[in-house]
Amino acid sequence: MIAAPYLLYLGNVNDEVGIKTSRGLAVFRPDECVGEFRHDGCELTLGLPRMGFAEAVAAGARTLVLGIANAGGKLGAELVADAQTAIEAGLDVASGLHHRLRDEPALVEAAARHGRQLHDVRDPRPDISVGNGKPRAGRRLLTVGTDCSVGKMYATLCLEKGMRARGMKADFRATGQTGILIAGGGVPLDAVIADFISGAIEQLSPARDADGWDLIEGQGSLFHPSFAGVSTGLLHGAQPDAILLCHDPVRPHMRGLPHYAMPGLEETLEANLRVARLTNPGVRAVGIALNTSKLSSAEAHRMCGETSDALGLPCVDPFSMGVDPIIDWINQCFEPSSRAAMPSL
């Protein structure tokens, strides 16, 4: 277990998407975050008090969370130096990067010397099996996206909150480092060995005999040339009854790849439904989640309305507008008596 409360690391990152892990914790676990650490070159903030390591320890922080992301997940020299300083100040360190803390001798040695813990959140369980594609009990919803980092985790967590507020049973199933830190468990899917992608999701979301929903956090995009294999295995392992499509309407091109255009929403829905049908022929789309954080409220509502009309599905920004229309639609689609009568996309 990772000891809370946390000091959230921003370092020198100046890319909003690059600090999504730190921000996710600040948003969904506000009570467990005492401050943020950033260098003078960092112009971003989570709205938490800015603190040095000693100051954070004095304020009660027990773990520095390296909540930043970069393609490939390497630890840079600055990050290692900062982590070492944090350890010396009395903090544990948790990281969701591919490159492991335990592979940095300086950190291993410092942690041993100061009696601190290193947590590599991206280490998958050792007992994952190859997926078998067998149908299993219970309802599952998977968030899918036009791209990486378009709001799949936020949408999934907002849906859990909204469903629970209505007394429905719903459980967030985390597949990325931020989600795992928030949920307290899950599978770091992008760190799983390629042959076991779908098996890892079958393990994460096994037969669900109680009613209610497993809400599975999506990863990547079928249209991202770097990560579509992960998204494909995730779709097959999840066997979703429902998919919720997530999109960032101001994203200019596929993340990290200026030479790749964003796919259309309808094209993305169709591709995901086509792939998902292999393991669940009854899969259906239940809504669109737009990340409208960079739009005015008027623009955001207009865009959601137009998208809803164009695709015949509820469309909201789950974070700013709530998820009620999507939950209503899910309950209509999957209420046993009316299920057969629902149109399918």
Next chain:
Amino acid sequence: MIAAPYLLYLGNVNDEVGIKTSRGLAVFRPDECVGEFRHDGCELTLGLPRMGFAEAVAAGARTLVLGIANAGGKLGAELVADAQTAIEAGLDVASGLHHRLRDEPALVEAAARHGRQLHDVRDPRPDISVGNGKPRAGRRLLTVGTDCSVGKMYATLCLEKGMRARGMKADFRATGQTGILIAGGGVPLDAVIADFISGAIEQLSPARDADGWDLIEGQGSLFHPSFAGVSTGLLHGAQPDAILLCHDPVRPHMRGLPHYAMPGLEETLEANLRVARLTNPGVRAVGIALNTSKLSSAEAHRMCGETSDALGLPCVDPFSMGVDPIIDWINQCFEPSSRAAMPSL
């Protein structure tokens, strides 16, 4: 480097597909295989002399190749005991299974005591990057399949042999353990971390400035619920100009999954072309390779003819009939002057 010649392990396996690594070596590296090791319960043979370990050492063997496959790639107790006995008799041991020899203390200790080597062929290079999807120079062909283990490696190797026999430049690029043992290098794709699948293939088949073809060994199937993520990343990383569809016409259901029916050939071609277009919009199908080893010659030729007529592409069993019609078609499709005139599937 793995020391030849080899003793090929069959153990107690009685599933023809389960010994495909041993058989692949016997077929494509006959000069380096001195014998086969099998227990009395094994009713299969590679046509090599049956030998015990000491006998194999006396015949010149230097490495026992654990050329068997099973879902998940676990090492069983019998396999470990046999490998230990082989080491004690004076053999190195090479394995392509997921479960590593180096993770078996008994084998590590025996190898150290007897001065023998353990080779885990499924250890990927440590320097693989995330794929970037950028177009790169040169022609690439990828074999794809309706299922796992339908003859993709055989088809790719036969194509290399056929192209070279005509004086064309062509290089087999291995993505599985058998292929790597045959080629002397490659990437064990199913052992790569999920985020790096396409990047591993970009590394395996970089820009090719000389003319000729990289012939990339396919893996899995877009229609196999356990492994489609691997196949998807492979398609995106390979950026194939050409795909060759491989199929076993007597396979009753998806390998290991009696609850999954085989997909149709046309459906499989369409799905692969659709996925491949993300990184190479000009991709085209150049033929069908049928594994007709369980059919009579008359049946095999009739089936190839019918398949060719139905799909409008050359269709052969590459192993028993050669690959000339496919090479002819490739040369027509990709000869610069006539390229634009070719119909696309």
